[in-house]
Amino acid sequence: MKLDVRGEVCPYPMLKAVEAMKKLRGSEEVVLVTDHAPCLDTIPAQAPRFGYSYAVAETGSPEWTITLTPAGGAR
């Protein structure tokens, strides 16, 4: 699932990431694109709660892609 949350500020990027992880229940990875730096702290903090691991890549200036991967299948 791809989420483009560029232009959104806290807490919306995190809320949308959490919503997606809740809905997918680890069945699919979530790829989120953001230009809001605080997300780099807030979204990774939520990932383990829903059984996801995360990877952050700088894909623009300023733009980041956060990939949330199900860790150990559906919970």
Add this chain to the structure above:
Amino acid sequence: MLIGAAALAIPMAQQDGVFAALWGLGLAAGFTLQRSRFCFASAFRDLFLFGSARILKAILLGLAVATVGFAAIMRAAVPFPGPELLPPQAHVLPVGISTILGGVLFGFGMVLSGGCVSGSLYRAAEGYIASWVSLAGVVVGLGFISQTWNWWWAAVISFEPKPWLPAIGGLGYAGALALTFAALVAAFVFLTWWEARAGVVTPAATEGAPAVTFRERIAKVWQTVFVRGWPAAVGGAVLGGIVVVMYTIHMPWGVTGELTRWSNAAMSLAGAVPPAPLGLDDIGGCAALAQETGLFGHTFSVTVGVLPGALVGALFAKEFKLRFPRNAVRYAQSLGGGVLMGLGAGLAIGCTIGAFFSAIPSLSISGWLFAVALAGGSYLGVQAIRRIP
């Protein structure tokens, strides 16, 4: 940019050396806010949204640093504290309905708009258009309070006490410091329990390859300071230090006074001159300083200075970008939240900086009550934004 901002200190210094010194501290504060992504709105909001207290704990650290410094400064000014004698410029504010109502309105507004006044200032400099809309809303809200201040004064605020801990029950500075630190530790323990209850896990920081050569070591320092975001706790401690230096030079940090000046100037230009405010001469904090005239002033330095300071931080880190919300509802949220923050800051005589971050270290009870009210307003704000997709 940096040179331009520094050059502006020259005309200030010609007018008053203190303005230039505070301008430098305003720049430092803006840089620190940007680097550590220090956000008072998220500090309170995330408590209720996700059970996270990461930034609020960093604020507690900053308060601890500032409390020690403020106590030393106030003790030098007023060696024998008494109820009738408050230290000059200390943010000892009225405690009562105005504090609670102001805090709730402000807390709700900052969650709705996504940033408090200082947060909107540094985000405005990072290129967030919605933050400019929030600031405009704040100016509107403050204007409403300016126009109606004398009613609030006569009906509510003139009856409210301004309790200052060192003057209560013979506590003195030692007792007031001990009490404040006990409260800060209690708040820290409570927040830790709150996080444990919510099951929040803070991810461990990822360390890059270790630096070996001289060149790599210097590059690593540069990366840590100017490129990567600072840990929130570092930001809190540095801000605590900055407010102490500000107070050493002249006054604690506050950003509402300058915005009140803009609001009053704009209304005066439009022919709606606000009435002369009653009672403000006896009240410290942001409102008292809003009476300054001229472009440069104490409040100009520590408020407008945040903008170039944050912009420099954003440019070093390549985080500057004009960002327009795609969802039109966000503009309405920013404006509405801004107006509510303006009303709240007008009533409480300060925002998360002046009535909280500079008030608790002033050993004022108002700062604690304002913080509780901010939390209450944030809780209501979280309920609201959950319903706004």
